[in-house]
Amino acid sequence: xxxxxxxxxxxxxxxxxxxxxxxxxxxxxxxxxxxxxxxxxxxxxxxxxxxxxxxxxxxxxxxxxxxxxxxxxxxxxxxxxxxxxxxxxxxxxxxxxxxxxxxxxxxxxxxxxxxxxxxxxxxxxxxxxxxxxxxxxxxxxxxxxxxxxxxxxxxxxxxxxxxxxxxxxxxxxxxxxxxxxxxxxxxxxxxxxxxxxxxxxxxxxxxxxxxxxxxxxxxxxxxxxxxxxxxxxxxxxxxxxxxxxxxxxxxxxxxxxxxxxxxxxxxxxxxxxxxxxxxxxxxxxxxxxxxxxxxxxxxxxxxxxxxxxxxxxxxxxxxxxxxxxxxxxxxxxxxxxxxxxxxxxxxxxxxxxxxxxxxxxxxxxxxxxxxxxxxxxxxxxxxxxxxxxxxxxxxxxxxxxxxxxxxxxxxxxxxxxxxxxxxxxxxxxxxxxxxxxxxxxxxxxxxxxxxxxxxxxxxxxxxxxxxxxxxxxxxxxxxxxxxxxxxxxxxxxxxxxxxxxxxxxxxxxxxxxxxxxxxxxxxxxxxxxxxxxxxxxxxxxxxxxxxxxxxxxxxxxxxxxxxxxxxxxxxxxxxxxxxxxxxxxxxxxxxxxxxxxxxxxxxxxxxxxxxxxxxxxxxxxxxxxxxxxxxxxxxxxxxxxxxxxxxxxxxxxxxxxxxxxxxxxxxxxxxxxxxxxxxxxxxxxxxxxxxxxxxxxxxxxxxxxxxxxxxxxxxxxxxxxx
Amino acid sequence: xxxxxxxxxxxxxxxxxxxxxxxxxxxxxxxxxxxxxxxxxxxxxxxxxxxxxxxxxxxxxxxxxxxxxxxxxxxxxxxxxxxxxxxxxxxxxxxxxxxxxxxxxxxxxxxxxxxxxxxxxxxxxxxxxxxxxxxxxxxxxxxxxxxxxxxxxxxxxxxxxxxxxxxxxxxxxxxxxxxxxxxxxxxxxxx
Numbered sequence: 044x045x046x047x048x049x050x051x052x053x054x055x056x057x058x059x060x061x062x063x064x065x066x067x068x069x070x071x072x073x074x075x076x077x078x079x080x081x082x083x084x085x086x087x088x089x090x091x092x093x094x095x096x097x098x099x100x101x102x103x104x105x106x107x108x109x110x111x112x113x114x115x116x117x118x119x120x121x122x123x124x125x126x127x128x129x130x131x132x133x134x135x136x137x138x139x140x141x142x143x144x145x146x147x148x149x150x151x152x153x154x155x156x157x158x159x160x161x162x163x164x165x166x167x168x169x170x171x172x173x174x175x176x177x178x179x180x181x182x183x184x185x186x187x188x189x190x191x192x193x194x195x196x197x198x199x200x201x202x203x204x205x206x207x208x209x210x211x212x213x214x215x216x217x218x219x220x221x222x223x224x225x226x227x228x229x230x231x232x233x234x235x236x237x238x239x240x241x242x243x244x245x246x247x248x249x250x251x252x253x254x255x256x257x258x259x260x261x262x263x264x265x266x267x268x269x270x271x272x273x274x275x276x277x278x279x280x281x282x283x284x285x286x287x288x289x290x291x292x293x294x295x296x297x298x299x300x301x302x303x304x305x306x307x308x309x310x311x312x313x314x315x316x317x318x319x320x321x322x323x324x325x326x327x328x329x330x331x332x333x334x335x336x337x338x339x340x341x342x343x344x345x346x347x348x349x350x351x352x353x354x355x356x357x358x359x360x361x362x363x364x365x366x367x368x369x370x371x372x373x374x375x376x377x378x379x380x381x382x383x384x385x386x387x388x389x390x391x392x393x394x395x396x397x398x399x400x401x402x403x404x405x406x407x408x409x410x411x412x413x414x415x416x417x418x419x420x421x422x423x424x425x426x427x428x429x430x431x432x433x434x435x436x437x438x439x440x441x442x443x444x445x446x447x448x449x450x451x452x453x454x455x456x457x458x459x460x461x462x463x464x465x466x467x468x469x470x471x472x473x474x475x476x477x478x479x480x481x482x483x484x485x486x487x488x489x490x491x492x493x494x495x496x497x498x499x500x501x502x503x504x505x506x507x508x509x510x511x512x513x514x515x516x517x518x519x520x521x522x523x524x525x526x527x528x529x530x531x532x533x534x535x536x537x538x539x540x541x542x543x544x545x546x547x548x549x550x551x552x553x554x555x556x557x558x559x560x561x562x563x564x565x566x567x568x569x570x571x572x573x574x575x576x577x578x579x580x581x582x583x584x585x586x587x588x589x590x591x592x593x594x595x596x597x598x599x600x601x602x603x604x605x606x607x608x609x610x611x612x613x614x615x616x617x618x619x620x621x622x623x624x625x626x627x628x629x630x631x632x633x634x635x636x637x638x639x640x641x642x643x644x645x646x647x648x649x650x651x652x653x654x655x656x657x658x659x660x661x662x663x664x665x666x667x668x669x670x671x672x673x674x675x676x677x678x679x680x681x682x683x684x685x686x687x688x689x690x691x692x693x694x695x696x697x698x699x700x701x702x703x704x705x706x707x708x709x710x711x712x713x714x715x716x717x718x719x720x721x722x723x724x725x726x727x728x729x730x731x732x733x734x735x736x737x738x739x740x741x742x743x744x745x746x747x748x749x750x751x752x753x754x755x756x757x758x759x760x761x762x763x764x765x
Numbered sequence: 766x767x768x769x770x771x772x773x774x775x776x777x778x779x780x781x782x783x784x785x786x787x788x789x790x791x792x793x794x795x796x797x798x799x800x801x802x803x804x805x806x807x808x809x810x811x812x813x814x815x816x817x818x819x820x821x822x823x824x825x826x827x828x829x830x831x832x833x834x835x836x837x838x839x840x841x842x843x844x845x846x847x848x849x850x851x852x853x854x855x856x857x858x859x860x861x862x863x864x865x866x867x868x869x870x871x872x873x874x875x876x877x878x879x880x881x882x883x884x885x886x887x888x889x890x891x892x893x894x895x896x897x898x899x900x901x902x903x904x905x906x907x908x909x910x911x912x913x914x915x916x917x918x919x920x921x922x923x924x925x926x927x928x929x930x931x932x933x934x935x936x937x938x939x940x941x942x943x944x945x946x947x948x949x950x951x952x953x954x955x956x
Contacts, residue, residue: 192905194904213870213901217873222871222901222902223902223905226902226904226905227904228904242912245910245912246909246910246911246912247904247907247908247909248904248905248907248908249908249910249912250908250910251905251908340910340912342915344912344913344914344915345914346914346915346916346917347914348917348919349919368915412919413917413919415919415920416917416918416919416920417917417918417919417920418918672799673799674796674799674800674866674869675800675801675866675867675869675870677863677866678863678864678866678867678870679867679870679901681863682863682867682901683901686901686904689907690907690909691909735859738859738860738862738863739859741862741863742840742858742859742862745792745796745836745840746833746836746837746840748830748832748833749832760792760795761795763795763796763798763799764791764794764795764798
């Protein structure tokens with residue numbers, strides 16, 4: 044066995060909460076104070092101007108509501124803007140990089156063992172395995188592979204995916220000669236979802252490792268970066284978690300490439316700003332992060348929240364809460380924004396993006412409960428609150444627009460004309476229209492200044508400029524991305540408002556089945572997902588036009604995004620348009636200009652698999668057929684099931700599933716005689732969980748006369764004939 | 766095969782039509798394909814060996830089809846060979862078969878040792894050793910630990926979550942909301 048040895052005694056030594064010598068409370072407090080005071084100051088100024096405008100046009104209850112909403116929304120964009128401004132200034136005046144606090148490069152990691160864990164749930168298995176392969180081979184090049192172990196932690200509930208995972212894991216291990224280095228484990232019951240999956244790993248093997256690095260199904264990390272993370276942890280024993288900033292990569296659609304470009308261009312400035320006030324009190328984003336095992340095991344097992352859904356029950360967005368719990372226990376959480384070589388993929392279409400937001404929204408809304416927990420640090424409450432407001436901002440914006448529309452309607456309905464008076468602010472010698480324009484410009488500055496600053500930051504760095512395809516192309520890309528995000532924002536507003544409402548009222552959101560054309564989203568699916576957006580845009584636009592022509596032009600970008608949602612969704616999902624934009628030099632990112640070897644290898648292998656038809660979805664029950672008929676897949680599957688018997692928790696879970704009971708044989712007889720179509724998914728899972736019955740099933744399927752088997756089996760056996 | 770075929774009538778083999786043996790051949794060949802025996806010569810030899818054994822039983826068991834006899838003999842032959850190579854103590858056929866198939870995979874029989882499959886001993890030492898030591902390690906030894914969630918004291922906010930459990934809370938809340946809406950509308954339209 045080539046497993047990295049457990050660190051005897053080290054765990055106990057790391058139990059003690061460390062001294063917080065490097066981050067004096069006052070200094071950090073000042074940073075938070077200065078940063079947020081800037082945002083509040085700007086918000087105060089804007090709110091004053093807005094209040095003055097309302098006063099000029101006649102004070103009313105709806106005006107007061109509008110002012111309240113404006114203030115909250117402006118504060119949010121001011122915080123975003125300040126992140127950009129502070130980040131830009133910091134990068135301009137000198138690098139105060141967190142990874143340069145101490146020279147860690149010489150730090151030995153020989154005494155540290157680290158597990159790389161890939162929690163997966165019904166993912167595209169070839170992509171998971173190829174991502175793991177890229178990371179493994181990159182780590183191999185560092186010569187420090189023996190300090191790391193890899194774990195595929197499956198929570199897949201689809202029987203076919205489960206068997207495919209085992210088959211591909213076995214192939215991968217064979218290819219890389221990595222038996223005893225890359226492990227596979229599937230939980231019997233996926234209680235607690237992703238956080239439960241990690242907890243199960245820690246309960247079973249956590250004590251073997253001083254650190255563990257969590258990766259997503261689509262994550263790839265450079266070997267040197269992984270080693271650097273361990274070195275950083277070794278050099279800074281007070282740190283409990285270091286989060287890297289994953290670069291979005293491998294996008295092919297126009298939408299994906301725009302998101303990728305925005306991430307790579309704007310993130311450095313934003314994250315530097317974020318790090319200014321967060322410092323050692325950063326956040327955890329759920330993956331591409333290294334975690335000190337012992338404190339995590341001690342402090343981060345998540346409790347069930349009291350009450351019922353949407354706020355009670357299991358904590359869904361666990362990452363923010365886990366970071367808050369580590370901070371509560373006096374461990375630091377860092378954002379290693381200056382470490383390169385951390386990658387992930389992003390949704391390729393607007394609809395996929397919205398689906399992901401739906402999951403995140405539900406989890407973030409639940410933080411509305413956690414944010415009040417006693418003992419949390421103030422910074423953790425800020426992270427949680429910002430996460431909640433990230434989604435709550437949409438219904439607030441919608442409410443703001445509707446309130447404004449109400450005021451227009453009221454004005455038109457009553458026939459009263461607005462008589463403007465002089466503003467309260469003495470030096471503001473402008474008309475009411477100019478006054479409104481001034482506020483609008485201020486809002487636009489808040490929204491777009493960080494993007495301009497990100498471009499200015501790019502202009503200062505020759506290497507980065509080249510990596511983005513040159514300054515001109517980067518600027519054109521930023522303009523085009525801004526135009527698209529202006530149209531996309533109203534759709535996000537409608538989607539997020541729906542998600543927030545659905546979360547609050549515990550209502551499920553229905554998604555139509557995925558209908559992909561050869562090149563992105565099919566028109567029929569876009570119609571199904573966006574018809575309501577289009578209808579809202581048309582009706583809303585017509586209503587405003589009827590009420591007030593000049594107001595319509597103010598609302599035009601909002602309704603235009605809605606009206607154009609169907610073509611926008613289809614066209615931006617096209618890989619051909621993504622490629623065309625790339626040829627024009629638009630939305631180019633450093634990983635496209637000079638692909639790192641890990642990503643280049645990954646792309647080449649995925650292209651090869653695609654060509655060989657290996658990435659196509661498998662026919663129904665293909666996994667079950669493999670698990671029963673294929674002599675090797677059956678042996679692997681049974682062998683993995685037998686290993687589970689060493690863990691009392693799995694033994695109990697298997698017993699609860701009825702695995703090993705006589706009635707499973709009856710199910711098998713039904714399966715043989717009538718085929719899998721006669722069995723429910725849970726029944727198939729019971730069979731696949733039974734280590735005794737599967738070898739028997741394998742022999743029976745091959746030995747029994749064809750006439751006694753369902754035609755489905757005969758068909759499956761024929762596939763082995765040449 | 767020749768010994769059993771010697772006295773057969775035209776179109777018959779071991780007292781059964783050629784078509785029946787053809788079907789048996791296909792089934793046995795499919796299983797060896799599934800085991801990734803790709804060398805055609807070896808494959809042909811192995812299938813013939815299995816059918817030879819089936820033909821010897823053919824006259825004694827006329828009620829059973831040639832395919833049934835052939836796959837049974839194939840299973841028996843493979844398991845006997847597993848028992849010899851693995852030097853396995855007597856165990857159930859299912860258990861032995863699983864261990865043997867796993868050993869074939871981990872020893873890379875399809876890649877390096879196709880010629881050794883079902884061959885009587887002695888086998889090359891490396892192959893025999895690989896077969897006997899084959900063990901699929903899906904994870905290292907467990908080091909079980911228990912994580913215990915620490916309760917979050919949510920303070921007063923926790924009591925709010927209990928409100929929805931009050932009888933008729935939702936109904937009362939929706940009436941209150943309706944009332945509030947009426948008041949708001951009245952105010953806005955009667956200023």
